[in-house]
Amino acid sequence: MKKLMKTFLNHRAKEDPYNLPWTARQLLDGIPSSVCSDPCPKGYRRAAIQGQKICCFDCLPCSEGEILNPNDDSECLKCPEDKWPDSRKEECLPKLIQFLSYEETLGSALACISVLFCLLTYSVFCLFIIKRKTPIVKANNRDLSYLLLISLMFGFMCSLAFIGRPNRIMCMIRQVMFAVIFSLCVSTILAKTITVVMIFSATNPDSKLKKLVGLRIPIYIVPVCTMVQVILCIVWLTTDAPFAEFNMEAEIGIIVIECNEGSRVLFASVLGYMGLLASVSLFVAFLARKLPDTFNETKFIAFSMLVFASVWVTFIPAYLSTKGKQTVAVEIFAILSSSAGCLFCIFSPKCYTILLHPEMNSKENITGRNTRNREKRF
Template sequence: MKERCLPKTIQFLSYDEPLGSSLACISVLFCLITFSAFCLFIAKRKTPIVKANNRELSYLLLISLMFGFLCSLAFIGRPNLKTCMIRQVLFAVIFSFCISVILAKTVTVIMIFSATNPDSKLKRLVAMRIPVYIVPVCTMGQIILCIVWLARAAPFAEFNMVAEIGIIVIECNEGSRVLFACVLGYMGLLAAISLLVACLARKLPDTFNETKFITFSMLVFASVWLTFIPAYLSTKGKQTVAVEIFAILSSMAGLLVCIFIPKCYIILLHPEMNSKQYITGRNTRNRGT
């Protein structure tokens, strides 16, 4: 009769529903697994497998993975101005920091083997300690982009009444799509450089196959985010946020499993491989073949 107003259903991804609580539990679970790996690396910090390829970078990567899993929690709950700003900035900075550490680890392997080759042109770069500057410089570039983004057109919460009929979806508007694309493009650029460098270094005779693990992890990372784009564009409402959280968890889990789980497997189940005698014997066999 058009004589009174009927309130529409307000929708957002919350902790009270099964989807939101499941994603939150998965995020916390992976964070605890990463923390366990971090504690294991600290306890075995004097062993060859932890010392290989700069253990400080391994610590930084594990810490960034923990924060990466936890940042997905910011995407769950009722969006508002603060959460919309925090979730996107945390996501961008943490992922850029993580990829920068992986790039630094790969460059470290290349520079170590170039130092052993007297004919290598990269030998003089070893003294410059380039990997030390890769992480802060690459991360600072993303921080500057995020500051410009927040200053010019920050993300904000909006009521979307078009996404689904009869439902008001509370979601985060990116503000400036151009700056948001720049932030994502910067992460994509870092990931592409890391993948390229890892592919070039994958055949180096690394004792624990570090570069091969990094190459595979970056392939998993790139595959997740390439499949994320069509999935993100084809979903509506709270499913869009769920897809983004799933991409975050999947890509971070891929890095954790590909880079650190093989090392944890050797530390826990094959400690005889985590010794100088094993490494020396293996290097001798490699030279013999």
């Protein structure tokens, strides 16, 4: 076979001696090939085989985040922290910068949902202003209802601060705004719940809470509870405020710009205080759920606080298990869903009565129901 191959190559060499491959010339000249291993492909380095000749080697891929040394194909070089190898591992390219922006589908969708819920809350607020003289709006302190609707509007809008490229100012604003607004919202719900309890106590001559009605305690609950959260936020901002940072390790080949909470102890204190307010509101509303209130205010408040607490309890594992911009999306979703839960649970029954059953929104109807409730009780 080898003899036939040489005869064929000799014939080719006579016809076209300058177009003969170099390996064929080696075969004709009797020079053996010194290559026992093929050259390594791009992105692979040469690794000598122990006990073998230098021309025999293995090809090992460069590790993650490394490229082949252009001056020495037996070693790989690690890319800088802000760069990542290309697909062939020949060059270090700048990493992609990622954050939740308005230009992408997820960011724009969350922004649209926030605006729509804000407009819906504003519509309910306008409806309550128009029907401010009706019994269902007057019930359980209409001023607190106005304040709750305004805080919910700001709650929906504060989620917009979480969308866009983070910087130091925005990181401080978004966290403080979120904490203060939700503390105002929950403290208002707590004040509404205590108002229901005190109103019922005023109609019951045997109640020990009747003496507290004249003190107008619900008026002081909102500013005092909110001021405590404001003080916590001031301490947080002056000692170790949130700041923007470049997270190189969240996702492979991507730089995630995110907000670092700064002091985790103060951040946990802010969230813990908000959770304490929600727990107290849920506890008081649950105890008062069977009071003979015409519009079942305490039942709706208890259910809204149950939804609120459920959202934020499930938020914690979801927040810890996500990375990159999905973490911000989870936080925005928790803000929107908890605010929407409070809006629908507390105000949708009242809007239903005002718009679809106006005959129930009368003083005579309320008086008749209260009378029947008192007769049943006694």
